[in-house]
Amino acid sequence: MPKKEPVVFQIGWNACIHCGACIAVCPHKPGFITAFDTIAVNTPCDIACMACEAICPVSTITHQQVSGQKQDIWS
Amino acid sequence: MPTTSFDIVIIGSGPAGATTARVAAERGLKVLLVDKRQELGAPIQCSGAVSRHALEAAGVDPNQEFIQEAIYGFGIYNQAGEKTTIDYRQIKPDEYGQGEGQLPLGYVVDRRRFDRYLMTQAERAGVEVQLKTEGLGYQSTTNGGCAVQLRHFNKTFEVKAKVLVGADGLQSQVGKWAGLQTHIKLKELASCLQYVVDGVQTNGLLEIITGQHWAPGGYAWVFPKGHGYAEIGLGVARNMTRHDAQWHLEQFILHSFFKDRFKNYRILEIQGGGVPLAAPLKTQYADNLILVGDAARHVNPITGGGIHTALHGGLIAGNFLADLLQSGQKPNKQNLKGYQDQWLEASGNAMWKLYREKTAIFRNKDIAQRDDLLYKTMSDYFSPYSEYKKI
Numbered sequence: 001m002p003k004k005e006p007v008v009f010q011i012g013w014n015a016c017i018h019c020g021a022c023i024a025v026c027p028h029k030p031g032f033i034t035a036f037d038t039i040a041v042n043t044p045c046d047i048a049c050m051a052c053e054a055i056c057p058v059s060t061i062t063h064q065q066v067s068g069q070k071q072d073i074w075s
Numbered sequence: 076m077p078t079t080s081f082d083i084v085i086i087g088s089g090p091a092g093a094t095t096a097r098v099a100a101e102r103g104l105k106v107l108l109v110d111k112r113q114e115l116g117a118p119i120q121c122s123g124a125v126s127r128h129a130l131e132a133a134g135v136d137p138n139q140e141f142i143q144e145a146i147y148g149f150g151i152y153n154q155a156g157e158k159t160t161i162d163y164r165q166i167k168p169d170e171y172g173q174g175e176g177q178l179p180l181g182y183v184v185d186r187r188r189f190d191r192y193l194m195t196q197a198e199r200a201g202v203e204v205q206l207k208t209e210g211l212g213y214q215s216t217t218n219g220g221c222a223v224q225l226r227h228f229n230k231t232f233e234v235k236a237k238v239l240v241g242a243d244g245l246q247s248q249v250g251k252w253a254g255l256q257t258h259i260k261l262k263e264l265a266s267c268l269q270y271v272v273d274g275v276q277t278n279g280l281l282e283i284i285t286g287q288h289w290a291p292g293g294y295a296w297v298f299p300k301g302h303g304y305a306e307i308g309l310g311v312a313r314n315m316t317r318h319d320a321q322w323h324l325e326q327f328i329l330h331s332f333f334k335d336r337f338k339n340y341r342i343l344e345i346q347g348g349g350v351p352l353a354a355p356l357k358t359q360y361a362d363n364l365i366l367v368g369d370a371a372r373h374v375n376p377i378t379g380g381g382i383h384t385a386l387h388g389g390l391i392a393g394n395f396l397a398d399l400l401q402s403g404q405k406p407n408k409q410n411l412k413g414y415q416d417q418w419l420e421a422s423g424n425a426m427w428k429l430y431r432e433k434t435a436i437f438r439n440k441d442i443a444q445r446d447d448l449l450y451k452t453m454s455d456y457f458s459p460y461s462e463y464k465k466i
Contacts, residue, residue: 018118021266021349023246027258030251037118037246051261054313057268057320057347 004048007063009041015060022052022061081107081203082400084223084236086210086249088115091368091385091392092242093193094133098393100200104400107234108194108202109225111209115190120348121381122269122298122306123189124281126181129383133390135196141188143301145179147171147279149457154286154446156332159454162280166459181281183298183306184382212252213239213364219405221363238396238406239364242389245349247370253361259372262312263353265293265379268320269308269346270328274339277305283457284309285450287442289327291315293352293379294453297333304343310350310379312437320347350379354430355423360411367392373418376430377456377463384422391418425463 013036020037027047032040039045039052044066050073053061083099085092088110096108124146130137148162148171163171163180171180198204211224211231220237241249245264250257277299284295292312300306311323328337351374359371367373368385375384395414396406404410415423436452439445455461 017268017345017347019120019267019346019348020244020246021264021347024349024351025259025261025264030248033246033248054261055264055266055349057266059319059321 004046006044006046006066007048007050008044008066009039009052009061009063011038011041012060012062015058017058019057021055021057025051025055027051079233080235081105082236083107083238083240083396084234085109085240085242086223087242087244087368087370088194088197088204088206089190089242089244089368089385090193090382091370091373091389092240093190093197094135094386094389095240095242095367095392095396096202096204096389097193097197097200098134098390099396100197100202102394102397102401104397106197106202107205107236108197109205109208109210109227110194111207113207114187115194115206116185116187119186119344119346120267121186121346122296122308123184123186123382124181124298124380125184125382125386127179128181129386130182133386135193135386137182138192141184141192142182143185144183144277144299145173145279146181146183146281146299147179148281150280150282151450151454151457152282152284152286152332153450154284154288159450160280161454161457161459163459164279183281183300189382210243210249213249215362219407237363237400238411240392240396241364241366241370242368243370245351245369245372247366249364250356250366250370253364255356255358255361255366257356257370259349259351259353262292262314263351264312265310265350265352266313266320267293267308267310267348267350267379268324269296269306270324270340270342271300271344271346272305272307272337272340272342273303274341275305275307275337283453284327284331284333285453286446287315289331290323292437293350294449295324295327295331307337307340308346310352312352350374350381352376352379352433355426359415359418360408362408362411363406365392365396365411365414373423373426376426376433377452384426387422388418391421429463 293310295309
């Protein structure tokens with residue numbers, strides 16, 4: 001499988017219910033988190049598996065490729 | 076903090092952490108219990124259902140401080156609304172009910188009050204408790220113990236312990252510190268959302284609605300919540316649907332066979348989370364470290380229930396650590412494996428069996444067959460004759 005492009009996640013805080021599901025499904029080493037029970041934002045993720053976006057019960061995680069392009073994981 | 080050396084340090088004061096702490100302290104160990112939150116239990120990520128047996132077995136008094144409503148049985152529905160009722164008020168009227176000499180089967184608890192109650196019981200047993208305290212890391216030391224770094228109101232400090240207990244939930248960082256294989260697959264973590272609502276009638280039963288149409292890869296629920304309130308929620312496996320839990324919950328409320336029953340619903344609270352429908356962690360220990368509760372994935376893979384299993388695991392962990400440390404044995408991984416062995420013997424092996432049953436259901440590619448199997452499995456699971464009655 002070709003290596004995925006690194007992405008940066010954004011969280012729509014208005015919809016976030018701070019449930020922690022995104023951290024639970026994240027394969028990163030410890031510490032790829034914010035203080036608000038979410039995965040890290042504004043930090044490149046080079047795994048780019050998008051499991052955090054998929055698990056979010058309220059679909060409030062989005063990402064941009066580090067190159068700047070916005071993507072929808074379901075399209 | 077005056078003391079900096081403990082027998083055990085526990086990170087996370089949910090049901091598993093607080094029970095481990097209380098039991099260990101009752102057995103004479105010196106225990107520090109920390110939680111990063113300022114109020115335990117919040118934000119709520121749980122429907123709060125727990126059996127009376129589970130509380131009693133863990134030495135927890137069913138206290139009005141945390142009980143929201145008594146439960147007497149189950150209503151299991153298939154996708155079309157056909158129902159299997161398992162009401163213990165009818166099955167065993169001498170034992171279950173609201174009358175004198177009768178008892179409930181279980182309760183729906185308020186996790187904020189429940190978690191605080193369990194922490195208080197631990198504190199009264201002699202545990203030192205610190206809220207607003209997060210764990211930063213740990214290292215085993217040459218004397219056979221470990222050093223644990225903590226931060227409390229922005230002040231970083233270090234304590235010594237013989238064993239660190241990771242009770243930090245599904246998002247466990249402690250397990251990752253130890254290098255344990257904690258990663259959960261997307262298809263094995265149900266994405267859940269629930270509304271606490273007014274205006275929806277319930278009658279003392281936990282109602283579970285199965286079927287791909289309403290909750291692909293999971294199920295929907297309607298639970299009594301006390302004071303005339305109810306919880307309506309569901310969990311979905313995201314490998315089985317393009318829509319999120321919120322979308323499915325709206326569909327369920329507005330279009331299911333319950334739509335008339337739900338028509339006057341008013342949302343009072345919104346809660347959610349990831350619920351593992353997965354196997355327990357294969358390795359729940361390392362040098363100077365064990366995991367309990369959600370962090371060890373002590374969750375029923377069929378129901379997603381985790382309070383009973385957390386209390387039970389905490390009881391085993393607290394007693395095991397007291398036996399180990401008081402006998403002077405080293406808390407290395409060879410010896411701490413005994414905790415996992417005890418847990419497997421007591422309930423883990425049954426949980427593995429449930430996991431294989433659940434996996435077999437969802438491996439079936441025929442949706443109608445899968446729905447039938449899930450409905451039947453759920454109905455059997457809650458029957459008084461189930462082999463899993465106390466898991």
